[in-house]
Amino acid sequence: xxxxxxxxxxxxxxxxxxxxxxxxxxxxxxxxxxxxxxxxxxxxxxxxxxxxxxxxxxxxxxxxxxxxxxxxxxxxxxxxxxxxxxxxxxxxxxxxxxxxxxxxxxxxxxxxxxx
Amino acid sequence: xxxxxxxxxxxxxxxxxxxxxxxxxxxxxxxxxxxxxxxxxxxxxxxxxxxxxxxxxxxxxxxxxxxxxxxxxxxxxxxxxxxxxxxxxxxxxxxxxxxxxxxxxxxxxx
Numbered sequence: 001x002x003x004x005x006x007x008x009x010x011x012x013x014x015x016x017x018x019x020x021x022x023x024x025x026x027x028x029x030x031x032x033x034x035x036x037x038x039x040x041x042x043x044x045x046x047x048x049x050x051x052x053x054x055x056x057x058x059x060x061x062x063x064x065x066x067x068x069x070x071x072x073x074x075x076x077x078x079x080x081x082x083x084x085x086x087x088x089x090x091x092x093x094x095x096x097x098x099x100x101x102x103x104x105x106x107x108x109x110x111x112x113x114x115x
Numbered sequence: 116x117x118x119x120x121x122x123x124x125x126x127x128x129x130x131x132x133x134x135x136x137x138x139x140x141x142x143x144x145x146x147x148x149x150x151x152x153x154x155x156x157x158x159x160x161x162x163x164x165x166x167x168x169x170x171x172x173x174x175x176x177x178x179x180x181x182x183x184x185x186x187x188x189x190x191x192x193x194x195x196x197x198x199x200x201x202x203x204x205x206x207x208x209x210x211x212x213x214x215x216x217x218x219x220x221x222x223x224x225x
Contacts, residue, residue, distance in 0.1 A: 042203075042216065045212060062222075090156070103148070103163040104160050106156035106160070108156055
């Protein structure tokens, strides 16, 4: 069982829909991450939150909007997505961002299909 | 050329064989992760190491900082080890950014 919980597991949405992906951890981790993974490719970093503040945005289009309401929760709000945004969206957390002794814990991901 | 290169890209072996997956990197790193991803998506962190060798059950990871090379070994492989194994370097330049290898798809046949 993973200690990082992502919901929903699967999501199908139209290009005009608004939806949100949710991620939760109760390990006291202060860094949380969103990754996007296309089939047979490694994950690509999207956003990093450190101490509830956005510290890295990897030039992600504005149709993806992250939110960190508190230290345990991370959301990814989706609006006006394109079919090419269909992918596995992975959340991860670590005790401290970027520290050599701070391993990453991943969720099981949300498989998103945009129709 | 990718900053993190893995080999082989695909590996098929028989149950019981000793498995080695290699990872070479060209960036300065503060740590290196070995990750396992099963079909269906979830990623499990197997090891994070910055020097030497770590062992967990049948899995062993080594890193040689001078040669910028790491290996993941699986002893007495089992079909349940079938997964994609990903090496990811924690780039010293970008404190929170992992640079991922392309992954090695391992299949262990019974």
